[in-house]
Amino acid sequence: MNLQEILDFINYVSNKEQSGKTFSPNQFNTLLPIVSTELFKQKYKHFEDTQEITDDLSAFKVWMGKDGVMPLEIDSNGYALLPTDYFHYSSILYKQVTSNPDCSISIKNRPVDILTDAQWDSRLSCPITQPSLKYPIANFQNNFIRFAPKNIGFVDFVYLKEPIIPVYAYTIDSLTDAVVYDPINSVQLDWGDDSHIEICNLLLVKIGINLKEANLFQYATMKGKEE
Amino acid sequence: MTKEVLTKLVIRFLTGGDNVADTLSKYHPAEVEKYIEMAFNSVIYQICLNAISYNDFGQLDAYCKSFSNVPVICDELRDEYYSILPVSIINLPKNRGIRFISPMKDQRNQFVDRENNASDIYDELEVGMMPDMITYYRENVKLFYDNRMTQELAENGVLQKLIPAYSEWSDEDELPIPGGKDMDIVRTVIELLSKKPNEDLSDNNNTVLKRN
Numbered sequence: 001m002n003l004q005e006i007l008d009f010i011n012y013v014s015n016k017e018q019s020g021k022t023f024s025p026n027q028f029n030t031l032l033p034i035v036s037t038e039l040f041k042q043k044y045k046h047f048e049d050t051q052e053i054t055d056d057l058s059a060f061k062v063w064m065g066k067d068g069v070m071p072l073e074i075d076s077n078g079y080a081l082l083p084t085d086y087f088h089y090s091s092i093l094y095k096q097v098t099s100n101p102d103c104s105i106s107i108k109n110r111p112v113d114i115l116t117d118a119q120w121d122s123r124l125s126c127p128i129t130q131p132s133l134k135y136p137i138a139n140f141q142n143n144f145i146r147f148a149p150k151n152i153g154f155v156d157f158v159y160l161k162e163p164i165i166p167v168y169a170y171t172i173d174s175l176t177d178a179v180v181y182d183p184i185n186s187v188q189l190d191w192g193d194d195s196h197i198e199i200c201n202l203l204l205v206k207i208g209i210n211l212k213e214a215n216l217f218q219y220a221t222m223k224g225k226e227e
Numbered sequence: 228m229t230k231e232v233l234t235k236l237v238i239r240f241l242t243g244g245d246n247v248a249d250t251l252s253k254y255h256p257a258e259v260e261k262y263i264e265m266a267f268n269s270v271i272y273q274i275c276l277n278a279i280s281y282n283d284f285g286q287l288d289a290y291c292k293s294f295s296n297v298p299v300i301c302d303e304l305r306d307e308y309y310s311i312l313p314v315s316i317i318n319l320p321k322n323r324g325i326r327f328i329s330p331m332k333d334q335r336n337q338f339v340d341r342e343n344n345a346s347d348i349y350d351e352l353e354v355g356m357m358p359d360m361i362t363y364y365r366e367n368v369k370l371f372y373d374n375r376m377t378q379e380l381a382e383n384g385v386l387q388k389l390i391p392a393y394s395e396w397s398d399e400d401e402l403p404i405p406g407g408k409d410m411d412i413v414r415t416v417i418e419l420l421s422k423k424p425n426e427d428l429s430d431n432n433n434t435v436l437k438r439n
Contacts, residue, residue, distance in 0.1 A: 113255075
């Protein structure tokens with residue numbers, strides 16, 4: 001659903017429920033980002049607990065290092081800046097390239113161990129588990145990640161990005177005073193279609209309409225038939 | 228079985244699956260490898276004791292690796308030739324971690340191991356009179372040769388067959404674990420590590436507060 005369809009649906013349900021409350025475009029623009037973040041936080045608490053949640057959050061997954069996407073670069077001090085849209089870590093993989101005696105190249109995947117601050121200090125001085133290219137470590141700091149060993153270069157980084165702020169762009173028809181949806185300047189939700197009903201539900205809760213998801217699906221079917 | 232497979236086998240048993248962030252610190256592969264090394268050394272040690280009992284040292288040959296052209300260096304102060312062991316070896320009774328040393332091109336002229344303080348005894352024995360028989364003695368990672376080591380032999384380096392320490396095998400090397408002993412190694416390591424307590428990740432500053 002695009003933003004117009006979501007707004008239409010909410011107003012449709014709201015009318016059916018005879019609450020008398022409908023969303024103005026401004027209210028919609030205010031509440032939609034809040035609801036989107038709320039849903040994101042609800043789901044993120046259970047990140048990768050179930051395949052359903054993984055699927056729902058897959059729209060927010062960013063894989064730095066997949067084909068055609070630059071991996072995360074680590075400078076000579078072992079620091080890498082966190083991407084600006086970074087929200088939550090999922091995995092870091094170092095691809096160790098080694099030369100074979102026959103001049104061919106082997107790539108070994110080395111998962112990067114993410115440590116707490118105290119563990120980081122302890123690990124650096126541990127003679128058994130000291131970081132190496134075979135067993136690299138990382139630690140999250142304010143806006144950057146530090147890596148050891150420092151000469152790791154690049155890593156594949158999978159993280160969850162923050163949901164984008166949706167914007168319902170519109171103009172007012174000067175003759176009829178009607179709201180005219182502007183799809184070009186609107187910023188759509190980055191949630192997959194599966195989660196739009198949940199977004200609608202949360203928006204309806206904000207105006208005091210508490211419905212079960214199944215009821216919303218019924219309304220969606222009814223609305224589809226009426227159109 | 229390769230070293231990597233053996234380590235993964237133990238870790239997967241202990242963690243019940245993939246060793247992800249939550250368990251990586253508890254069962255760090257480098258640490259698990261150290262425990263496997265101890266268990267592996269113990270197996271080789273038992274084989275060595277068995278070999279000594281039955282005077283059948285051929286059993287140890289399955290575990291050795293050969294190293295060619297190992298450099299022979301002259302120690303000017305002592306006026307002795309020596310080599311540095313190319314890898315760390317398993318320390319076994321009677322220096323059995325060193326299986327064989329000879330000139331590069333003549334394996335029939337095998338060098339003879341002797342103890343540090345045995346040169347006088349050798350000199351008195353007939354074996355000590357043999358002009359081609361080079362003896363060596365060990366000082367930690369160095370092997371010193373007697374004065375029958377010539378500059379010509381030294382220039383070509385020597386051939387050494389050694390029983391490398393577990394840490395010297397690469398991840399992809401097929402480990403020479405005797406049949407039936409692989410289960411013992413895995414069982415010993417799992418038994419040790421399964422008693423390891425969980426890492427304490429709760430409030431790191433507790434101790435600081437108590438101290439204040």
